[in-house]
Amino acid sequence: MGMTMTQKILARAAGVESCRAGELLMCNLDLVLGNDITGPVAINEFYKMGAKKVFDPAKVVLVPDHFAPNKDIKSAQMTKAMRTFAREQQIVHYYEVGKAGIEHALLPEQGLCAPGEVIIGADSHTCTYGALGCMSTGVGSTDMAAGMATGQAWFKVPEAVKVTLTGKLNPYVSGKDVILHLIGLIGVDGARYMSLEFGGDGVKEISMDGRLTIANMAIEAGAKNGIFPVDDVTRAYLAGRVTRPWQAVEPDSDAEYAREVVINLADVPLTVALPHLPSNTKPAAECADLAIDQAVIGSCTNGRIEDLRAAAQVLRGHQVSDRVRCIVIPGTQKIVRQAIDEGLVSVFIDAGAIFTMPTCGPCLGGHCGVLADGERCVSTTNRNFVGRMGHTGSEVILASPAVAAASAVLGHVATPDEVK
């Protein structure tokens, strides 16, 4: 019986010829990631396990991004614990504030993820890297600790949902709309424990930044991982970033899937997810009656250069509504530089938006844009649970950068072509 992409990668990492869904495998890890919230917990567990040294100082990545630059004394203490560990363990890829960014924007950019690799991260959006054809999944701090200590992790081989993309996207429609549309179709547990395996002619129509956005939100359908096949778009992205050898996988033609979903990209509308689940989707054009107080453009989901370009294209020559705070958050320092060089930062400032440092910040109600009771935010982030961005009486509407920018200008949920 054939295997899916995920199954092939897991089998190889476990040193076995083949595997089937449901089997438990102990796999060698190519990368172990942690951040300023999950890392300190993992470091405690690491020492409790009796570990002395990480399995490979070049295969552990630590990124202070959630509450960094530190928002208060407690978070400063946590980041300090991680920094001390990084120095003691001579961690090669510790990214300090000023050289860092949001982990899931940073790692692909730095060439730390390649096709066929197995990556775990103590952050649920670690599934982002599947855009590059690797098996990449979120775990907790104790799994991260065990990964740092042994270089291995156990996995239950997942079943799969095959997502076949056909056709071409309409103007302004992006990867964010595709993934929200998909989650709307299958639900927040529609791919629970499974891998989302993307394929079809439509894949080539989606840019790498778009694929990273789609894979990023695989967890919002409950998936273990999301994975794309490797094509010319992938190879062009990897060129100059990844110099080590890598080996892509393709799904077998007789691979088994628990379910197949076909999406014609031409049928995907500009989509938003209304409170309080990412599956509560609706076409953005049908939500004009929803006034907003804040728009956030950024995060590990939509803080890449293409996202900033899409927002700037809508904001150029327009003003953010007087009733809205528009907060633009670039993903990494490199993206900051690009945004300056391309003149995007001037567009944001001229429009009356704020352009901040890279941080996870408001996405999880941390800092830099927390919501008050009764406030409503259109956000390019990934979760709209109760209280996610602040007060339990606040509301989050998930959207693409183009929709968030249009909404910022008009003061209500809006599509880019409404901005005249």
Add this chain to the structure above:
Amino acid sequence: MKMQSAVIKYGDHVDTDVIIPARYLNTTDPAELARHCMEDLDAAFHEKAGTRKIIVAGRNFGCGSSREHAPLAIKAAGIECVVADSFARIFFRNAINIGLPIVECPEAAAAIEDGAQVSVDLDAGVITDEATGRTFTAAPFPPFMQGIIEAGGLVPFVQRRLEGK
């Protein structure tokens, strides 16, 4: 392992942001995390957890973030077991790894009412509604996972491995 208690019942998709809101993630202290456990979902949680030690919930319990602070907060709040229709996968791993007993059993999750007295036999995977006498059987954990549970979580499990035992 066996436990008996009245039940606190919740619905579907109880997410990690309500189990432990991110505004409290600037600490790793279980006791402090426990103080804020479920506060965005159920203001009466702590009062209930004073006498009720078993949570019964619907589909996809623990969806969202990978924060291990979520099962840690539940455990430190005095909850001895979570029974659900299904668990989100990262929460499932985390609960096993930190030693919070969990049982996946759709029938029990559907039938057991808030406040009901139930007993849970983890080794047998049997949940009993003491008022009605009705029993529910959950699928047992695979042997590999039982090894982690028997060791008391992933930390002692890896500890043994590193010591070459």
